[in-house]
Amino acid sequence: MxxxxxxxxxxxxxxxxxxxxxxxxxxxxxxxxxxxxxxxxxxxxxxxxxxxxQPEEATGKLPLCIEARPIKNRYSVIINNQSIALPAKSFKLLTRLAVALLNNPDGWIHKDQLEAGFNQSRYISRLKKELLPYLPEGYSLIENNRLGSYRLNLTKENLKIEWGNLEKVEDEELKSIINFAVDKNKSDG
Missing domain, CATH: 1.10.150 (DNA polymerase; domain 1)
Structure with a gap:
C-alpha cells in the first residue's frame, strides 16, 4: 500500500x-x-x-528436559513431551542455554560464552531448525536480545536437567559446563 x-x-x-x-x-x-x-x-x-x-506454551510453559542419554553420536532431549536426539554441538549449546537459565537471574548468556569463534549464529540457527518440528507453531524457544546474547524462552520450573546422566557423558566440553554449573550453585548456596 x-x-x-x-x-x-x-x-x-x-x-x-x-x-x-x-x-x-x-x-x-x-x-x-x-x-x-x-x-x-x-x-x-x-x-x-x-x-x-498463541499457544499456552508461548508464555514459557513448554516443558524441556536435558535427558543426556547418548544415542550413537547424539544426546537425548525431551521437549514438549517428545524425545529428540540432538547432535553433540547442538546439545552442548542447548545445555549451555539451560545452565544459563538456571544460574543467571534473567537467563541471558553472551554468544562468546556459548561457543568460541565466529560461527555461533550459524550453530544457534541450526539448533533452532532441529527443535522447530517439536515446538508449537509460532513458538520460539531461543530468544535473542539483538546485543549478542541468547536465552531460553522458558520458566526455570519447566526446565529439568538430568545431572546424573550429564556427568556420565565422556566429553570434556560438557564436563566443563557441568563443573561451572555445580561451582556456581555451590557459591550461591
Whole structure:
C-alpha cells in the first residue's frame, strides 16, 4: 500500500488495526480501491486471529528436559513431551542455554560464552531448525536480545536437567559446563 493511501486512511481516523477492522469493507471503499481494502482487512483479521491463538506454551510453559542419554553420536532431549536426539554441538549449546537459565537471574548468556569463534549464529540457527518440528507453531524457544546474547524462552520450573546422566557423558566440553554449573550453585548456596 502506498504512502498516499496510508495518509488517506490516517486523515479518516483509521490509524490502527482495530479502527480499520471496525470500519469494515463498506467504509474502506470510500478511501481505498475495493481489492486493496479487502486485502488489508484480510491481513489485519489474520494477524488478530494469530495473536489470540498463541499457544499456552508461548508464555514459557513448554516443558524441556536435558535427558543426556547418548544415542550413537547424539544426546537425548525431551521437549514438549517428545524425545529428540540432538547432535553433540547442538546439545552442548542447548545445555549451555539451560545452565544459563538456571544460574543467571534473567537467563541471558553472551554468544562468546556459548561457543568460541565466529560461527555461533550459524550453530544457534541450526539448533533452532532441529527443535522447530517439536515446538508449537509460532513458538520460539531461543530468544535473542539483538546485543549478542541468547536465552531460553522458558520458566526455570519447566526446565529439568538430568545431572546424573550429564556427568556420565565422556566429553570434556560438557564436563566443563557441568563443573561451572555445580561451582556456581555451590557459591550461591
Amino acid at each position: 502506498g504512502r498516499n493511501r496510508i495518509l488517506t486512511l490516517e486523515r479518516a481516523g483509521l490509524v490502527d488495526r482495530d479502527s480499520i477492522l471496525k470500519a469494515g469493507s463498506e467504509q474502506l471503499k470510500k478511501y481505498l480501491p475495493e481489492k486493496v481494502g479487502l486485502a488489508l482487512l484480510n491481513r489485519l483479521s489474520a494477524e488478530k486471529r494469530e495473536e489470540h491463538q
